[in-house]
Amino acid sequence: MIERVLVWTLAGVLAAVGTGLGYTVLSLPPVDPGLSEQVAAQLPASGVENPVTAVLLNFRGYDTLLEIAVMSLAVMGIWSLAVMPRRRVGAPGPVLAFLVQVLVPFMILLGAYLLWAGSHEAGGAFQAGAVFAAAMVLVLLAGAPLPSALSHWPLRLLLMLGLMTFAGVGVVMMPLEGRFLEYPPTLAKHLILLVEAAAAVSIGMILASALRGGRPPPEQGS
Amino acid sequence: MNTAFVFSLAGVALFLTGFHGLIVRAHLLRKIMSLNVMGSGVFLVMGALARRSVDAAPDPVPHALVITGIVVAVASTALAIVLMLRVHAATGRAELPAPDRG
Numbered sequence: 637m638i639e640r641v642l643v644w645t646l647a648g649v650l651a652a653v654g655t656g657l658g659y660t661v662l663s664l665p666p667v668d669p670g671l672s673e674q675v676a677a678q679l680p681a682s683g684v685e686n687p688v689t690a691v692l693l694n695f696r697g698y699d700t701l702l703e704i705a706v707m708s709l710a711v712m713g714i715w716s717l718a719v720m721p722r723r724r725v726g727a728p729g730p731v732l733a734f735l736v737q738v739l740v741p742f743m744i745l746l747g748a749y750l751l752w753a754g755s756h757e758a759g760g761a762f763q764a765g766a767v768f769a770a771a772m773v774l775v776l777l778a779g780a781p782l783p784s785a786l787s788h789w790p791l792r793l794l795l796m797l798g799l800m801t802f803a804g805v806g807v808v809m810m811p812l813e814g815r816f817l818e819y820p821p822t823l824a825k826h827l828i829l830l831v832e833a834a835a836a837v838s839i840g841m842i843l844a845s846a847l848r849g850g851r852p853p854p855e856q857g858s
Numbered sequence: 859m860n861t862a863f864v865f866s867l868a869g870v871a872l873f874l875t876g877f878h879g880l881i882v883r884a885h886l887l888r889k890i891m892s893l894n895v896m897g898s899g900v901f902l903v904m905g906a907l908a909r910r911s912v913d914a915a916p917d918p919v920p921h922a923l924v925i926t927g928i929v930v931a932v933a934s935t936a937l938a939i940v941l942m943l944r945v946h947a948a949t950g951r952a953e954l955p956a957p958d959r960g
Contacts, residue, residue: 654874661866668910670917687918703926710933714940846936
């Protein structure tokens, strides 16, 4: 009996939410430039030619900084909860081994290209970071272990590099321009490229570490 | 109704589908997937509403917000899955307990 009440309540809630959202969406004006004109007017001063990259890294750079912070927090949360599960590593099959040899260098090159192309076409730090992460996950799936030289502070440094670079650039530019994350227009292109490069590396490492599922196991005998 | 509104209504439908799955499904992984479907619906609505601008170039601000949202959703999903694995390790099952009858 109580189940039927709950089912009908859920149906009523869904219908109400759906009607409200649909009505709201349909009542918006069919043509609305939004902020595209303001962005196009300020685009030459932003340092890049692609409007999405300009919005992400310059006009709304604070959102991107907080986003990288959220990803770093997610990795810290994952590392606090679990230790990396020990994988049973057998030899990878011939298809996987061949694909890893062919695809991974190409993916690294593609990620670097996406990072560079973000200034004038679609691309940028997050797209490049995702491709780097996919390349790392492919290598991990083929059974290559994390090199032990990379396990301790280099890994942690790479994970935090994007956040530190972005926040550092924002703080260092404060005496010049007076506000946090305000780029001087002559330096904007180079600062954006620097921040994007650090962020791409960090995002790749963060996503690959998240897929590994836990913190690195403690060293034996240390 | 132009194409932007068709995509927006599809996004609303995705959101409702995910919401229904979030409430009804007891298994934690299904709940996480339902949350992802809800997120995809929201991203579709925002991306579609950005296409309503005057000339060919769409509004870039919702695009940037959606890119941010996708990346945050991936990171949150990873954390949620690790939490689910901890629940499974602690209790032996990854489902919410069935409600007591009567």
